[in-house]
Amino acid sequence: MSKIPLQFRHNGRDVAIFVDGGTNLLVALRELIGDMTPKFGCGQGGCGTCSVLVDGELHLSCLTLAETVAGRSVETLDGMKQGPSLHPLQRAFADNFAAQCGYCTPGMLMAAKALLDRNPSPSRDEVIEAISGNICRCTGYEPIINAILAAASGRVSA
Amino acid sequence: MAVTVKTFASASEAAGVLSSDRSARYLGGGTLVMRALNEGDVSISTVVRASDQALTRIDASGPRITLGAGVTFARVLAERDLAFLHTPARSIGGPAVRNMGTVGGNLFAPSPYGDFTVALLALDATVAVAGGFGSRDIPIEEFLQARERQAGTLVLSVSCTRPANSDAFRYRKIARIKPKGGSVITLAAHLPISGGRIAGARIALGSMAPTQIRARAAERALEGRSLDAATIAAAASAATEGTSPSDNALGSAWYRREIVGVHLRRLLSGQE
Numbered sequence: 242m243s244k245i246p247l248q249f250r251h252n253g254r255d256v257a258i259f260v261d262g263g264t265n266l267l268v269a270l271r272e273l274i275g276d277m278t279p280k281f282g283c284g285q286g287g288c289g290t291c292s293v294l295v296d297g298e299l300h301l302s303c304l305t306l307a308e309t310v311a312g313r314s315v316e317t318l319d320g321m322k323q324g325p326s327l328h329p330l331q332r333a334f335a336d337n338f339a340a341q342c343g344y345c346t347p348g349m350l351m352a353a354k355a356l357l358d359r360n361p362s363p364s365r366d367e368v369i370e371a372i373s374g375n376i377c378r379c380t381g382y383e384p385i386i387n388a389i390l391a392a393a394s395g396r397v398s399a
Numbered sequence: 400m401a402v403t404v405k406t407f408a409s410a411s412e413a414a415g416v417l418s419s420d421r422s423a424r425y426l427g428g429g430t431l432v433m434r435a436l437n438e439g440d441v442s443i444s445t446v447v448r449a450s451d452q453a454l455t456r457i458d459a460s461g462p463r464i465t466l467g468a469g470v471t472f473a474r475v476l477a478e479r480d481l482a483f484l485h486t487p488a489r490s491i492g493g494p495a496v497r498n499m500g501t502v503g504g505n506l507f508a509p510s511p512y513g514d515f516t517v518a519l520l521a522l523d524a525t526v527a528v529a530g531g532f533g534s535r536d537i538p539i540e541e542f543l544q545a546r547e548r549q550a551g552t553l554v555l556s557v558s559c560t561r562p563a564n565s566d567a568f569r570y571r572k573i574a575r576i577k578p579k580g581g582s583v584i585t586l587a588a589h590l591p592i593s594g595g596r597i598a599g600a601r602i603a604l605g606s607m608a609p610t611q612i613r614a615r616a617a618e619r620a621l622e623g624r625s626l627d628a629a630t631i632a633a634a635a636s637a638a639t640e641g642t643s644p645s646d647n648a649l650g651s652a653w654y655r656r657e658i659v660g661v662h663l664r665r666l667l668s669g670q671e
Contacts, residue, residue: 262403264401265436284434284437301430304499309448352495373493374494374579
């Protein structure tokens with residue numbers, strides 16, 4: 242079966258790859274582009290660790306047919322840091338011990354970014370709602386919620 | 400296994416391919432079909448898509464609203480004129496699933512999913528489908544009863560009449576995990592009132608049978624009566640009639656039968 246050419250913007254950079262029919266965006270990002278920040282968790286839409294932004298909207302890359310992002314902009318955790326500096330959300334996660342094993346962290350950070358991009362000063366309930374599609378099994382949700390609230394209010398270390 | 404992806408500009412072309420190829424599946428938001436592909440479902444060898452603008456149209460201005468099959472739950476939530484559908488839309492998934500999952504796809508979501516469809520069933524929605532025979536409108540109840548045979552048809556849109564007021568339409572999803580989780584049971588009630596009495600009650604239940612079903616005995620208990628404590632008690636005690644829930648990780652069939660009357664009573668009495 243022939244490969245399908247696919248072009249899109251990946252963290253602000255144009256990329257061109259060839260995918261097999263039916264390839265999901267997560268596989269395209271990890272195996273064809275080499276961006277290992279989105280993780281494979283459940284493959285069913287239940288865990289959220291593969292979350293990326295497609296044209297600024299939170300999507301699950303494992304449930305996104307790669308071809309459907311042709312010509313669109315895909316942001317992953319890899320594009321979050323600004324040069325050598327971490328993004329305020331990343332610093333807040335470190336400050337607040339919001340990552341233990343870290344497997345859910347890429348998805349948590351993208352879900353948090355999707356929230357703060359649209360709502361820079363969310364309430365605690367809005368934060369809980371924003372990460373409701375992301376499962377954490379070891380850190381616990383409280384530090385993660387606190388980190389997102391800290392980032393929103395600018396309470397982060399330099 | 401690689402699949403062939405076919406993208407069409409018009410819904411009717413996509414419908415033609417779907418109806419002629421048994422191994423073809425229509426890809427909406429991806430939350431069902433991509434999941435099946437990720438799990439290695441070899442029964443799908445062709446994925447059909449349509450970029451037809453008509454599939455993502457919302458017409459919410461009048462008394463009868465129409466949602467294109469490709470309208471996402473996030474778009475339903477962004478539409479002020481669709482306030483009556485916000486509770487069911489919000490009860491689905493997390494934000495990412497709501498950005499992807501569609502109204503049309505929800506009609507095919509197996510238990511414990513398909514909550515939005517429970518709301519549409521209570522609202523007596525009409526499903527517009529296109530197949531090899533052209534397009535036609537099907538009452539949602541008929542559509543659901545034949546859902547296993549609907550894989551070859553393309554859903555174009557769903558439409559329903561706006562409830563008269565916020566009291567006339569009620570929705571409740573019972574989940575173990577809050578704010579997100581699969582449904583233990585889902586209930587929706589449309590209770591039009593005429594002269595102080597209920598006229599045309601429709602109660603819909605999710606996760607109480609292989610597909611979303613109406614609680615007809617409960618509807619009969621409500622019909623022509625005022626919504627008082629005795630009527631509500633009669634409807635609640637009839638809630639299990641005609642149901643055939645099954646066991647899953649979220650709850651047993653026994654538990655579902657035990658709680659459906661309790662939650663119907665709370666829904667009808669306006670309790671949280």
